[in-house]
Amino acid sequence: MSKVLTTLMSSIFLSGCVAVPIEDYGYLDKCETSSKRKELAVVDVVEGTNSYFSVSGFLLSPLTVSVSALLSGSYVVVNNTYHYGEEVLVCETDNI
Secondary structure, eight states: OHHHHHHHHHHHHTTTEEEEEEEOTTOOOSSOOSSOOEEEEEEETTTTTTOOOOHHHHHHHHHHHHHHHHHHHHHHHHHHHHHHHHHHHHHHHHHO
């Protein structure tokens, strides 16, 4: 019963939302690198537009959020891995 309630509440609160990668401003770089760390943020795409979703859009919103989180999450993982590697190489070169 709790899974059904959680799914229902998630679909209500996340309708019209997508997950997008944004720059992580809270992370302090150890040294200068060209890439920046990213993190995922859930953004309401219809906020402030005075528009509304149809019933089919509302029913597809959990799918939209999960697919955008999967795609954006993959991008964030690859970007942060590249950033970490670049940080290790640049900082190591600076210490020599």
